[in-house]
Amino acid sequence: MNTLAVKIDAAIRANRFSRGEILPAQEALLKEFGGTAEELKCATGDLVYEGVLERIPTDTEKVRVKVPYLWDIVTGNHSFTNEAKKRGQKPGNRILTFETRRAWPQVMKRLQLEAGEDVLVMERLLFAGERTVGLEFSYMPAKFFQGMTREMFEGGQSTFKVMAEKGLIPDKAVDEVSVATLEEREAALLGLDAGVPVLIRFRVTLSPEGIPIKGSRAIYLFKPGYELKI
Amino acid sequence: MKNDDLYSAYQLNKYTPLPLYYQIASIIREQILSGKFAPGDQILTEEKLQKMFGVSRATVRRAISDLVYDGLLERNHSRGTIVTQPKLEENLFTVGSFTSTMLQSGKNLSTRILEFNRIFGDASLNSKFALETGSSFYYFRRLRLIDGSPVCIEDCYAPVKYFENLSSGMFKDTGMEQSTYNLLQKQYGITIKSIRDIMGAVALNAEDARLLSSHNGAPVLLRQRMSYDQVNRPVLYTTGRYIIKLTMNLP
Structure with missing residues (x-):
């Protein structure tokens, strides 16, 4: 995971974003966490693959914090x-x-x-x-x-x-x-x-x-x- | 033969105990398995099927769902519901690498290295390998192709301390020498003796969809694998997105 992914992941663990919450748009995320648009794209991709985020089925450009299953x-x-x-x-x-x-x-x-x-x-x-x-x-x-x-x-x-x-x-x-x-x-x-x-x-x-x-x-x-x- | 004509010979039997959705699914299944539909063909829309069979939308949807879950149909955002392209199958009966499994089954496998870097591990990666903070890793991204068609993307991580001077030039793009396991064994004397896989399903992002010639948001198999050497050290971590099925024989 890149630095941006680590920061967003840490923010999620600290309840900055709650379970099921859609992450803010790119501009707001870059303002809060820094980095470039390219790094953010990689970061969200990594976090989807790590099971931290999931894509919205009706708009796959948006991601939300994944609600964990009862059993991981x-x-x-x-x-x-x-x-x-x-x-x-x-x-x-x-x-x-x-x-x-x-x-x-x-x-x-x-x-x-x-x-x-x-x-x-x-x-x-x-x-x-x-x-x-x-x-x-x-x-x-x-x-x-x-x-x-x-x-x-x-x-x-x-x-x-x-x-x-x-x-x-x-x-x-x-x-x-x-x-x-x-x-x-x-x-x-x-x-x-x-x-x-x-x-x-x-x-x-x-x-x-x-x-x-x-x-x-x-x-x-x-x-x-x-x-x-x- | 026109799509509509394919169903004109069929009538549902509303008096048997067999649910109507099951009867409709059986009809469509038979059409697919007998070759009347080819992979990639669109089937009739739900609305048309509903009118044709004189049933509710929910009944048609249930029939389609069964066939989606059985892997015969898939939902395509731009084209509607289509007959699935048959997926390649990797058998994990023995702990073979993806390379050896594909080559042994006669597939024409090739690999393209998309990226090769040295990175510092974050807490998550260090923890996976039980290594201390500040550890370095090789990161490489590979696209695997069968007969020139992309079938998976792998992101791989290997500790620098175990694999000094690993470079992208050591990987070949065809034959057994495209196998990471093969390379680790020949260059470093490390033999993979066990693996731990965690399976999941994810939606592809736009970039990975482009690489896999698929569509943004397409569901793919996610396999997170840690490979262990002969002294049970975790030595290679791979996150792969696969457009294949996996089979496993369990004891």
């Missing part, structure tokens, strides 16, 4: 239930969708299903205490989950605990991460602005035999951390 970085297997418990927060969820559907091509590929096979689809808003931490859309091969009901998953219940009761034990996972801008419906559910860039994590969970037992597409309000060794 989560490492390990990113299990929302385990993470909430680890932090002494009560995991909760609100099930938005729970139904059986014919598997579509991407899901067939991820879960290694044949054409015509069904999946149990569940969309949940995830909470830790009262705060929203994510929106998860899961799909599970219906053939492994006969007799599953919505009630079994309600109330913050870990899906893996429910699966274990069916003899399905998660062993490994394959994650794919990409990005998108938040759509209106999801923005409203998550309490964010539409158009904000978000990380989408696709995960396929495998049994010890390497059989896919669950797939999910999730927007989590934290940054997933990965630690890998040779």
Whole structure:
């Protein structure tokens, strides 16, 4: 970060600008912190990439102080239930969708299903205490989950605990991460602005035999951390 | 075939348990996967889809959202909703460098060094490397290209005390010698043994958008990586903006 970025960052930490506040125009910022227009451009860019500021979706020349997520970085297997418990927060969820559907091509590929096979689809808003931490859309091969009901998953219940009761034990996972801008419906559910860039994590969970037992597409309000060794 | 004609054969079934938005998403998905839409093609506007299928705007939006999140469509400020260009994929199954991963998968990777300087670390950078105040770092910015098309911008920081006389001339623009990991190993005997990545999503600024041939505000993957050597020292910090997908096999 350049000197100007360090000064602006320090000002934010000292509450000179509050969370969610749009930063003043270039002229006002240069008057307060010094530097050149070029340095300010680099500074705001750096602070966006460091997660201190974010661009306004409807006017990307403007930036505002980013409202931090409840959880900043989560490492390990990113299990929302385990993470909430680890932090002494009560995991909760609100099930938005729970139904059986014919598997579509991407899901067939991820879960290694044949054409015509069904999946149990569940969309949940995830909470830790009262705060929203994510929106998860899961799909599970219906053939492994006969007799599953919505009630079994309600109330913050870990899906893996429910699966274990069916003899399905998660062993490994394959994650794919990409990005998108938040759509209106999801923005409203998550309490964010539409158009904000978000990380989408696709995960396929495998049994010890390497059989896919669950797939999910999730927007989590934290940054997933990965630690890998040779 | 005209865009409008593509949907004329389809009718929604309002009597099945399948939600209408799901049916619409399935129809558009099939059109994309069967090649009736090519990457970059515009699909019908929400208003037109709404009229065509006789559903509410919210239903159409939900269908589009599903396809956006599945990576089949993307919102483009100037062109509306378009079919996504397929993204390159980097597999982090082993701790390979981006260079070795791309070259091993047969990609024609090249690198352009945009900037190379020596800087003093601020508190944040010194802390990342567990170095004292006043430490110096090499800073270099690189543009990575596949078949001549830009795919990422990397800002890299390496402590001067570990890499004396590092210079931009040591980096080549093609082959394995464009790899920073390769350079550190050959020139300094430092082997990267582990990494810690933090993933996020950011909107590109105008300059980075220009370099990546994208648009101002486009969402990209942000990967902040600290690389550790054989004695577990943090030796290289990279902040990258990527127009690719990343996959990881987790134990």
